[in-house]
Amino acid sequence: MTPSQTPQPSLQIDRYERGWMIAAIVLLATFALAVTVAGAAMGIQLPAPELRVNPQTVASEGPFAQPGVRELAPGRYEAYIMSQTWLFIPREIKIPKGSEITLYVTSKDVQHGFKLEGTNINMMVIPGQVSRLTFRAEKPGTYNFICHEYCGLGHAAMFGTLIVTE
Amino acid sequence: MTAITSTTAVPAAPVARPATYALSATEKRLVGLNVLVAVLALFIGSLFGPLQALEHARVDLYPLLQPLLKSYYQGLTLHGVLNALVWTTFFITGFFTLTIPFALRRPLAAPKLNWAGFIVQTLGLLTAAVPILLNQASVLYTFYPPLQAHFTFYVGLTLVVVGSWIQGYGFYITFYRWRKDNPGVRSPLMALGSVITMVLWQIATLGVAVEILTQLLPWSLGLLKGVDPQLNRTYFWFTGHPLVYFWLLPAYVSWYTMLPKQVDGKLFSDALARFAFWLFLFLSVPLGFHHQYVDPGVPPMWKYIHAILTYAVAFPSMLTAFTVIASLEVGGRARGGKGLFGWIPALPWRTPSVNHQLLAGILFFLGGIGGIVNASYNVNLVVHNTAWVPGHFHLTVASAVTLSFMGIAYWMVPHITGRTLWAPKLAVIQGWVWFVGMLIFATAQHRVGLLGAPRRTPLGQAPYVPASWQPWTFLTAIGGVILFVGVILFVVIILVTVLRKPAHPSQVPAIPEAEALQDPQLTPAWLDRWAPWLVATVALILIAYGPQLIYQIANMSNTSPGFNNIW
Numbered sequence: 001m002t003p004s005q006t007p008q009p010s011l012q013i014d015r016y017e018r019g020w021m022i023a024a025i026v027l028l029a030t031f032a033l034a035v036t037v038a039g040a041a042m043g044i045q046l047p048a049p050e051l052r053v054n055p056q057t058v059a060s061e062g063p064f065a066q067p068g069v070r071e072l073a074p075g076r077y078e079a080y081i082m083s084q085t086w087l088f089i090p091r092e093i094k095i096p097k098g099s100e101i102t103l104y105v106t107s108k109d110v111q112h113g114f115k116l117e118g119t120n121i122n123m124m125v126i127p128g129q130v131s132r133l134t135f136r137a138e139k140p141g142t143y144n145f146i147c148h149e150y151c152g153l154g155h156a157a158m159f160g161t162l163i164v165t166e
Numbered sequence: 167m168t169a170i171t172s173t174t175a176v177p178a179a180p181v182a183r184p185a186t187y188a189l190s191a192t193e194k195r196l197v198g199l200n201v202l203v204a205v206l207a208l209f210i211g212s213l214f215g216p217l218q219a220l221e222h223a224r225v226d227l228y229p230l231l232q233p234l235l236k237s238y239y240q241g242l243t244l245h246g247v248l249n250a251l252v253w254t255t256f257f258i259t260g261f262f263t264l265t266i267p268f269a270l271r272r273p274l275a276a277p278k279l280n281w282a283g284f285i286v287q288t289l290g291l292l293t294a295a296v297p298i299l300l301n302q303a304s305v306l307y308t309f310y311p312p313l314q315a316h317f318t319f320y321v322g323l324t325l326v327v328v329g330s331w332i333q334g335y336g337f338y339i340t341f342y343r344w345r346k347d348n349p350g351v352r353s354p355l356m357a358l359g360s361v362i363t364m365v366l367w368q369i370a371t372l373g374v375a376v377e378i379l380t381q382l383l384p385w386s387l388g389l390l391k392g393v394d395p396q397l398n399r400t401y402f403w404f405t406g407h408p409l410v411y412f413w414l415l416p417a418y419v420s421w422y423t424m425l426p427k428q429v430d431g432k433l434f435s436d437a438l439a440r441f442a443f444w445l446f447l448f449l450s451v452p453l454g455f456h457h458q459y460v461d462p463g464v465p466p467m468w469k470y471i472h473a474i475l476t477y478a479v480a481f482p483s484m485l486t487a488f489t490v491i492a493s494l495e496v497g498g499r500a501r502g503g504k505g506l507f508g509w510i511p512a513l514p515w516r517t518p519s520v521n522h523q524l525l526a527g528i529l530f531f532l533g534g535i536g537g538i539v540n541a542s543y544n545v546n547l548v549v550h551n552t553a554w555v556p557g558h559f560h561l562t563v564a565s566a567v568t569l570s571f572m573g574i575a576y577w578m579v580p581h582i583t584g585r586t587l588w589a590p591k592l593a594v595i596q597g598w599v600w601f602v603g604m605l606i607f608a609t610a611q612h613r614v615g616l617l618g619a620p621r622r623t624p625l626g627q628a629p630y631v632p633a634s635w636q637p638w639t640f641l642t643a644i645g646g647v648i649l650f651v652g653v654i655l656f657v658v659i660i661l662v663t664v665l666r667k668p669a670h671p672s673q674v675p676a677i678p679e680a681e682a683l684q685d686p687q688l689t690p691a692w693l694d695r696w697a698p699w700l701v702a703t704v705a706l707i708l709i710a711y712g713p714q715l716i717y718q719i720a721n722m723s724n725t726s727p728g729f730n731n732i733w
Binding site: 008009010011012013014016017020021024025028029031032034035036038039044045046047048049050052054055056085109110111113115117118120121122123124125126127128129130131132144146147148149150151152153155156157159 | 237239306310312313394395396399434435437438458459460461462463464465466469470473474477478480481484485488489492538542543544545547548550551552617618620621622623624625627628629630684687688689690691693721723725726727729732733
């Protein structure tokens with residue numbers, strides 16, 4: 001190594017800009033902490049790999065051959081929902097207030113989406129995959145679940161209803 | 167605010183930099199043709215914007231357009247492909263054909279390569295246009311399988327991307343030759359930022375390249391019976407998120423290296439501007455899973471890692487906010503602005519190019535906040551695939567980027583054609599029309615999205631729309647129509663400018679080039695070196711994407727046949 005003829009300049013940062021950079025890092029770290037706490041401590045989780053299926057046979061064999069709601073125990077339900085162009089089967093799910101329900105959703109054709117109106121129950125529905133989310137239905141009422149991924153000409157008509165009874 | 171002062175001696179550049187460089191006729195022609203295709207794409211794509219917006223307010227004009235246009239979704243495909251993909255890509259390759267030779271003060275090293283790239287890109291566009299116009303590819307710009315377009319759609323998209331790569335190779339060679347001839351000299355930021363953007367694009371587009379070449383193209387040709395839709399989403403979003411930085415960084419090139427000059431200011435910090443560009447290269451690819459937070463086939467741990475990296479990539483944008491605003495302040499004070507905020511009205515708001523880029527920055531501030539919400543892991547559950555999302559990206563790609571590109575066009579088109587801008591006052595108004603239209607449109611889309619309205623959906627025909635959504639769908643339509651007026655004004659101003667008589671050379675706008683407050687030779691060498699940043703970029707992609715990519719590829723199950731007759 002030969003010494004360079006001029007000293008190498010070092011990074012110089014204006015003091016206001018340095019302050020801003022620190023503030024930006026603190027702010028972003030706070031956001032990261034918030035979603036971590038919401039995920040780890042409050043249990044607001046995202047869909048995880050559940051089960052892989054063959055979209056060409058899923059409607060004729062396995063749990064999606066008879067989609068619908070089943071009561072597992074008092075106050076505990078599961079629902080298998082088949083998405084297809086352009087409807088959800090079943091179209092209506094009825095559960096009593098306060099019960100916990102696990103949704104399993106898949107598609108036998110193209111991609112669909114599933115969002116329960118007014119909640120954070122939100123999943124992509126992808127052929128070959130099963131999407132699962134569990135939640136507790138606290139408030140009585142009628143809630144639409146709406147397909148939120150473009151799935152062809154009838155996409156805008158694709159929705160179903162969750163009824164939470166008293 | 168204090169300027170940076172330094173006692174370090176400035177290392178002398180061995181070769182004196184020429185004071186300016188006049189683009190050759192062939193370079194001007196290349197810039198012009200790229201921008202011409204871009205503006206045509208913007209114009210045609212924007213014709214469908216108001217149709218969609220009006221449909222949401224239950225004014226459905228699509229039936230009137232039969233048999234030209236079959237459906238809302240065909241229009242939406244045209245709107246997304248032409249505006250988000252074609253307008254941006256062609257404008258960017260055109261803009262860089264100007265910035266790179268100009269900043270390096272030397273001609274393109276291999277202009278034939280750039281021509282070849284432009285021709286391939288344009289042939290690709292024409293190839294993809296045929297199936298879209300024939301309603302054989304109404305798959306939207308995300309083309310998620312198993313919706314299956316005609317194979318020519320995939321061929322066309324591939325050629326557009328490959329053409330842009332080839333134009334990129336022309337830029338790399340030019341930059342490399344300059345680097346060889348100028349050892350020890352800091353590369354001009356304008357050229358460095360441009361080339362970093364093209365390298366980012368090169369790396370990012372490998373995702374869709376693999377998707378199309380190994381899955382969608384053979385499948386659409388009947389060589390593959392089925393594809394794996396989940397794997398294809400992962401491939402797509404490998405490209406899909408850095409794509410937004412490919413759109414945004416050219417605007418940053420202008421904000422950092424041109425806009426300060428246009429407002430009589432100076433670039434506040436050359437070193438931190440470079441740092442921001444390198445961080446974008448380093449961080450913008452391994453974030454794609456933040457578009458897949460609610461995908462069933464991706465483990466939450468990887469989604470979480472990408473969430474954290476997404477927060478990290480917000481840092482260089484926040485850095486940019488400071489540096490650009492400080493550079494503007496230098497200009498506003500030089501123009502006589504006093505007091506804490508007095509420099510803001512002192513800025514040349516009546517210069518169309520400046521006005522547009524300032525308004526772009528304001529809208530981008532709002533878009534950035536929404537982007538943080540989208541990035542926020544479990545908070546995203548509330549907004550994923552709702553109208554909030556198009557609300558968000560109309561503030562980013564359709565405002566920060568598009569308004570900036572319009573502002574750039576207002577000096578660049580006159581410069582390369584030897585004209586003066588027609589109706590500069592109208593051009594200023596055009597920017598405000600866009601700004602107001604976008605505030606209304608984006609507010610409405612964000613709000614109706616929070617209420618649960620799905621995106622990409624003709625809400626006018628949806629049976630489930632409650633009364634509470636209707637004020638917002640109505641405002642969506644109002645905003646959309648105002649934006650349409652804005653885009654038509656832009657196209658008319660550019661068209662009339664080009665058709666004017668050539669102006670006296672002294673009247674033709676020069677290329678704005680900002681100086682930095684501190685000599686760039688004082689910027690540390692590590693901010694001007696490619697190898698460490700490229701190695702780090704590839705390493706981070708391998709760490710943050712590698713294991714999931716390998717897992718998903720190893721467990722590929724090509725069980726989804728194509729659906730091509732359902733739109």
